[in-house]
Amino acid sequence: MTVDRVGLSLSVEQRGQLDTQGFVVLPGVLSPEECDELTSDMDHAWMEHELASVSGSEAGVRFVANALYYSARVQRCLLYPLVLDAARAVVGPELLLNLVNGRSPGPGAAGQPLHDLTRRRGRPFDKCNAIWCLDEFTDANGATRVIPGSHLDASTALASMGDPMDRHPDEVLVEAPKGAVVFHNSHLIHSGRPNHSTGDRKSIHAAYTRPGVPTHYDWTALPPEIVGKLSEEMLDLLGLPASDRT
Numbered sequence: 027m028t029v030d031r032v033g034l035s036l037s038v039e040q041r042g043q044l045d046t047q048g049f050v051v052l053p054g055v056l057s058p059e060e061c062d063e064l065t066s067d068m069d070h071a072w073m074e075h076e077l078a079s080v081s082g083s084e085a086g087v088r089f090v091a092n093a094l095y096y097s098a099r100v101q102r103c104l105l106y107p108l109v110l111d112a113a114r115a116v117v118g119p120e121l122l123l124n125l126v127n128g129r130s131p132g133p134g135a136a137g138q139p140l141h142d143l144t145r146r147r148g149r150p151f152d153k154c155n156a157i158w159c160l161d162e163f164t165d166a167n168g169a170t171r172v173i174p175g176s177h178l179d180a181s182t183a184l185a186s187m188g189d190p191m192d193r194h195p196d197e198v199l200v201e202a203p204k205g206a207v208v209f210h211n212s213h214l215i216h217s218g219r220p221n222h223s224t225g226d227r228k229s230i231h232a233a234y235t236r237p238g239v240p241t242h243y244d245w246t247a248l249p250p251e252i253v254g255k256l257s258e259e260m261l262d263l264l265g266l267p268a269s270d271r272t
């Protein structure tokens with residue numbers, strides 16, 4: 027893992043933006059080579075495990091549920107110090123990994139409705155999301171949209187909400203270079219957008235929570251050959267008891 031390209035902790039400006047607007051772009055987290063290796067791992071999982079047959083919720087999206095199940099390399103993303111610092115800034119000092127997926131909307135893939143519209147707003151926050159951009163995120167290929175500040179108070183945003191698929195007057199597009207992380211508070215209203223480009227918009231998505239929030243995946247079911255490649259820090263982040271570590 028290359029930890030020397032960017033800082034190990036958020037700058038004052040980044041921390042302030044995450045706090046008040048609910049999102050921040052962290053450029054330079056992954057090298058282009060790391061992006062391509064992760065892309066190759068997700069493509070391999072998709073083909074080898076025939077995931078198209080079980081991944082049907084979003085047409086045109088290659089969704090690799092539980093990416094860590096297929097690729098120990100994903101831990102490079104999950105343990106990146108700057109990302110962990112951002113997660114702690116949202117949910118507090120103790121973290122658990124809630125989920126990690128590969129998500130690649132292909133050309134023509136539809137966007138998502140703005141979500142989550144019913145979640146509780148305001149502190150304390152339970153959950154946050156990191157999106158590792160394995161491709162550049164652009165307006166054309168469906169960069170994530172967010173409604174800044176809605177993690178703190180969504181009443182204005184909800185009052186002016188029409189169809190959650192439509193553009194919202196307060197939404198902001200979060201464009202980001204390949205290798206960046208789009209980091210956001212999960213209590214922020216957001217969504218993926220349609221891909222009008224000719225290429226994929228590949229990414230790895232994770233959610234971190236404070237302890238006590240049930241994990242989305244059962245980490246005790248990870249294959250032993252993957253668990254054997256995970257660091258102690260990673261096993262701690264999964265909350266795996268010592269008996270499940272070998």
Ligand SMILES: O=C(O)CCC(=O)C(=O)O
Nearest residue numbers: 129169170216217218219
């Ligand atoms: O990929 C994105 O831009 C956001 C995806 C998202 O919000 C989700 O899958 O819930």
